[in-house]
Amino acid sequence: MNFLSKITGCFAMPAAENPTVAMMDAAYAHHGINARYINCEVAPEKLGDAVRGARAMGWAGFNCSLPHKVAVIEHLDGLGESAAIMEAVNCAVLRDGKLIGENTDGxxxxxxxxxxxxxxxxxxxxxxxxxxxxxxxxxxxxxxxxxxxxxxxxxxxxxxxxxxxxxxxxxxxxxxxxxxxxxxxxxxxxxxxxxxxxxxxxxxxxxxxxxxxxxxxxxxxxxxxxxxxxxxxxxxxxxxxxxxDGLGMLVNQGVINIKYWTGVDADGSIMRKRLEEIFSA
Ligand code: NDP
CATH class of the missing domain: 3.40.50.720 (NAD(P)-binding Rossmann-like Domain)
Incomplete structure (x- = not known):
């Protein structure tokens, strides 16, 4: 038994309308991954504290959405190739103790x-x-x-x-x-x-x-x-x-995030189904 979950999530403001947590929870449950995805509303002036908190708690990584995609870079330890070209990060990944910024949107x-x-x-x-x-x-x-x-x-x-x-x-x-x-x-x-x-x-x-x-x-x-x-x-x-359609991009960036954070190849159809339920409600 292991009661210590991997922690992942998202830092954004506003955060309440972002359905990503529902799709990630569906994938974690389907694959039996012992991880949580926590949707956090983080004000711009608190972004540094949020990243330090994630480091202190050993988060496996986190997404960044508006307005943090560029501002987060100064709080990270390095960037992947395309994130360096775009100068924007939507996914930070803990690798060998370093938080590396990737961009999984594209x-x-x-x-x-x-x-x-x-x-x-x-x-x-x-x-x-x-x-x-x-x-x-x-x-x-x-x-x-x-x-x-x-x-x-x-x-x-x-x-x-x-x-x-x-x-x-x-x-x-x-x-x-x-x-x-x-x-x-x-x-x-x-x-x-x-x-x-x-x-x-x-x-x-x-x-x-x-x-x-x-x-x-x-x-x-x-x-x-x-x-x-x-x-x-x-x-x-x-x-x-x-x-x-645009659900394909949303789902597949989530699939890539899960691979980066947990090593698991998640089934995108489970995630898409959850989003379709939400958007048709
Ligand atoms: P930005 O605000 O950075 O860019 C918006 C773009 O849309 C600009 O090029 C802007 O042109 C253009 N635009 C907006 N309104 C009009 C208009 N009336 N006529 C012509 N051009 C217009 O937004 P993002 O790039 O972050 O996001 C764009 C969209 O992509 C959002 O709707 C978002 O929901 C979606 N998205 C989807 C994702 C997915 O996974 N499916 C992931 C990320 C985003 P201008 O420069 O002239 O203002």
């Missing part, structure tokens, strides 16, 4: 995308240039996408992301300003919506695209987790595109 997206296609050699258009887009673009570039086009409303953020990709990865990315309806180039293989457009409660919102440029055979991925079937995905599917 890796989770990649794992989910690979269920449909290998992004290597593909022409990819990404809508948005915020934190999630940055994580996705860096991972797509590191695994050998052929081209990356970042489409963003704000020019500065879009151009900054393109510069980062060109400077730090082997891929030459380009920026497309988002003025009016964006028409996808005909040779696009994969479109990713990495904006917050369509997130609950804005169920009818859809990124402003020339819908006639969505061609059969293209893959359209939306990272909005709630609702899983966004307006964009409904349109894309009706035009013959293959679609990928």
């Amino acid at each position: 890796k989770g997206f990649l794992k989910s995308l690979r269920e449909l296609t290998d992004p290597r050699g593909k022409n990819i258009v990404v809508l948005g240039a915020g934190g999630a887009s940055r994580a996705i673009c860096v991972e797509l570039a590191l695994v050998g996408a052929k081209s990356l086009t970042v489409v963003n409303r704000g020019r500065d953020r879009g151009e900054e992301l393109v510069r980062l990709i060109c400077d730090q990865t082997p891929v030459q990315a380009d920026f497309a300003p988002w003025e009016g309806s964006y028409a996808l180039p005909a040779d696009t293989d994969i479109l990713v919506n990495a904006t917050s457009i369509g997130l609950y409660p804005d169920l009818d919102a859809r990124p402003d695209l020339d819908l006639t440029s969505l061609l059969p055979g293209m893959i359209v991925a939306d990272i909005i987790p709630n609702p899983p079937r966004t307006k964009l995905l409904q349109e894309a599917q009706s035009r013959g595109c293959a679609v990928l």
Whole structure:
């Protein structure tokens, strides 16, 4: 008998709306992993104390969500490759007594995308240039996408992301300003919506695209987790595109976190089922 559980969790503010704990608990229970996932609301000025507390208690690791993904870096002992390029961490992992910052957002997206296609050699258009887009673009570039086009409303953020990709990865990315309806180039293989457009409660919102440029055979991925079937995905599917929803990214980053923290390959379908129950309630 072992009454000492591994401790994992999340530091964020706000924290109450984050359903990750439910999906992680489902995986821990299903696999009989003696671990807890504790969802913690941590104010920015308390982040250092929270990390010191996690170290003192020997936490196996923790997720960081908004607004801590960049600020946490100064409290860690090192960074994984893609987290160093992105300068953002969503998952800290205790390795040999050191807390190492990883970014599993983009890796989770990649794992989910690979269920449909290998992004290597593909022409990819990404809508948005915020934190999630940055994580996705860096991972797509590191695994050998052929081209990356970042489409963003704000020019500065879009151009900054393109510069980062060109400077730090082997891929030459380009920026497309988002003025009016964006028409996808005909040779696009994969479109990713990495904006917050369509997130609950804005169920009818859809990124402003020339819908006639969505061609059969293209893959359209939306990272909005709630609702899983966004307006964009409904349109894309009706035009013959293959679609990928945002639950895939959320679940797969959780699967990778569990692997980092416990060594167990968790069954993503159990985690997805739990999230579907929550989002349909
Ligand atoms: P950020 O705030 O960092 O970035 C938001 C992006 O959306 C920016 O590029 C912004 O453009 C763009 N945007 C927002 N509103 C509009 C609009 N009306 N028209 C055009 N562009 C718009 O957010 P994150 O990158 O952290 O998150 C983005 C979304 O991804 C969120 O909805 C979040 O829920 C989801 N997400 C999903 C995950 C998953 O696992 N499925 C994981 C992480 C995030 P601009 O720069 O011009 O402001």
